[in-house]
Amino acid sequence: MEKQKRQTLNADKRKVIADVFQDHFESNSKYKKQHQDAITNYNLMREQAKVKMNTLVRFHQPQEDVDTIRSMVNKYGESGGRLYDDNCFHVQNSTPRMDTDYNDNPVEKYDDVHVEFKANKEFLTAYYRDEIKAKGLDPDYDVRLGDDYGKRNPTYYNAESNIDKYLGFGSRNDASGQTSYHRDTWKNDFKLVVIGTSYCHSRMFQTNEAEYNWFKSFEVAKENVILAHKNLFDHVDKKMQKLKLGLKSYRYFDQAKELADKLGVVLNESVLNESSSMALSIYSPTNLADLLTDEVEQTRDEKIAIAKQILQEQQNSLN
Secondary structure, three states: OOOOOOOEOOHHHHHHHHHHHHHHHHHOOHHHHHHHHHHHHHHHHHHHHHHHHHHHHHHHOOHHHHHHHHHHHHHHHHHHOOEEEEOEEEEEEOOOEEEEOOOOOEEEEOOEEEEEOOOOHHHHHHHOHHHHHHOOOOOOHHHHHOOOHHHOOHHHHHHHHHHHHHHOOOOOOOOOOOOOOHHHHHHHHOOEEEEOOOOHHHOOEEEOHHHHHHHHHHHHHHHHHHHHHHHHHHHHHHHHHHHHHHHHHOOEHHHHHHHHHHHOOOOOHHHHOHHHHHHHHHOOHHHHHHHHHOOOOOOHHHHHHHHHHHHHHHHHHHO
């Protein structure tokens, strides 16, 4: 019986194998569950925060006062007063703490916490990480950088641009108003009519210490989603750095297969076939973004042609 030829690895095949390992590391990581739990906890607290904030604001600014100003505005225009649909609030602790001023004299100070129901890009990237990754984009582009901003390169900026466009922070193609973005959804999810200008910091809604501390914990819950994203990436990235070094030393598939078996990773030689390699190239962040923005759906032959071109370019870059 003729001995089966060993499958030789190249850069593209190592990339496919690395992706299989990464999926395994993520799926079986406690940090993955912590990330999901952080999102679940934030969602629960957000719904509670809406009720608590409505109660607090209406206590300080009763609905009848809002209605009175609205009728005055209808009658006298801006001279009648100001109302604003707000989604950010300053909650102040009604119990002061003792501190000192610039002259070291004792003084009472009132702590406050800034509560926002809209969301910035860092939070939304962490919150929608799995969805973003499923779209072929790179939700880890920024946490991968860490604090070393000197490593920002064209790949980083390209990934950032794709995330901006997807979430709604970048340039838009929604003149018809038919396209919705996560940024807008969060911005419009919860608003309260408040008396005053659009300047959130111009208002302090004072409450008791227990409620104040609850709102502080709500903001912490938001930060925990971001932190859980970073922890998940760091955990998997440490493993992937070691794995990639090992894969570079492997010449044959059976060597990677032996490693996979020892780690309980399901790795079959079928992942190395041509269609898998083409699919990986087609759905890279850059190329997927191009496919998604095409007005006319490409045919299968066109997609295969693009994939072959990308594979050729990748091979040329390695030579």
